[in-house]
Amino acid sequence: MKCCSPGSFLPPGLQFLEGVVRIPDKATEFRQRRGMIMSTKPIRPTAANCIDLSAAALHIIAMTLMLMDHLWATLLPAQDWLTCAGRLAFPIFAFMTVEGYFHTRNLKRYALRLLLFALLSEVPFDLMYGGTWFYPVHQNVIWTLLLGLLGVHLMETVRKKQKLWVSLPVCAAVAAAGALLGTLGMTDYYGAGVLTVFAFYIFRGRKWWCLLGQVLTLYWINVVLLGGLIYPIRLFGMEFELCQQGLALLALIPIWLYRGRQGCHSKPFQYACYAFYPVHMLLLVLALNFVNR
Template sequence: MTNQKTFSSGAGRFDISTAGLHILAMTLMLMDHLWATLLPAQEWLTCAGRLAYPIFAFMAVEGYFHTRSFRKYALRMLVFAVLSEVPFNLMCGGTWFYPVHQNVIWTLLMGLLGVHLLETVRRKQKPALFAAAAVGVILAGAVLGILCMVDYYAVGVLTVLVFYLFRGRAWGCLAGQLLALYWLNVEMLGGLMYPVQLFGVSFEICQQGFALLALVPIWLYRGRQGYHSRWFQYFCYAFYPVHMLVLALALQFLNR
């Protein structure tokens, strides 16, 4: 999407690098998983953890546009999706084999396959064909997300597609991201509600709605890569299965 009026960054304004977003997302994910395993009474941890997935989805799309080879990018994600499955099963189901829920890298990979298909169609410069393909990919992504029981189900796959379809810093793109994430997280996922009183007015806040706060660091990203090296790249990939394995083993040890 394009828009004449853009959310531009001035010289010297604060921004967050690619590396910074990865570290922030990993930290938030760790907080959520600590709540899910070792610290279930600390509910604020999972509230903070709601921000992690939209950042990962956003960075997956950015990675697509910055990679030299989508095939290698997808293959790398596939390898780590497979490596992460047993640690994920141990953490979520307490068993090596847990077929009713798949780890989040599968979710990101499914979304990226949809992005790749849409980007291939877009290059043909036929708007009607792209619109039809977008509808088809959105429907197929939602259905496959549910049937394959990947983490975040349909919402997870659609979140990746949102950051592709509304990619950019135009005001229309930012508004699209906000409205789409609100619909996905609040209207579709819903979940636990927190009663709040402010200035004598009572209302409720949806826990999954905290995911919308992920747009703050996302919008502070302006394309700067920051620190980058081969070891850091693989650290970011390896962090997912390794931290889940450590948490699962720690939980089993404490439950003995």
């Protein structure tokens, strides 16, 4: 019988998941406590002792949630829970766009990739949401992310080169312009989507005020700006109203479990993540046409 490799916590058949999720190594901690491993530092809870989602894992989670939302929009419109789960997808994509900006080796190539797949995705998106090859009143979400990326680049450039009293009004103007372009261009989530990208840039970090800023801005963007369906809920004899779009705040749970680890980052995986967007929409359109025959 084969056993796990040294330091691995998974059986051989599942060790490929180590590039996606990292789980605490309890055996190592136990041996440290027993003195079997020499250590000069006391053991205390750290990031290494918590679930650690990689960037690859976040992409997979976001793609799965997006697929659920698009299944509701096409084949399963009666299953409202699918679109409720789908509310979590966009904040994760917005967050990863900001992380991509700070980790990319070539910003120009990154922006051009987004532009390329925004163009490739437009026809499948129009077919899925408009039922036609050309649906000018709604553009796919990659345009939203591209506007956010360009705005983040402008704000970061100004922040590095100018003093605070100059950079603040300029960054505010960039944010307003990005939101306006998203609204006028009718990109997915409109200006609110572009502002979501900016929010993760402004409140990037793990300090308490950054996390609080993420919560407050996501609440304002999703509940106040976007709104949407309201579900009445009875709990302990009292009635509450739950905004469907407000479920987007739950996306902060997997986002906060990300600690900067990249995970799987091969070229095939990278382009598979990009291609998933237009390909899955095209397949859903074909399936819908087959069902409606």
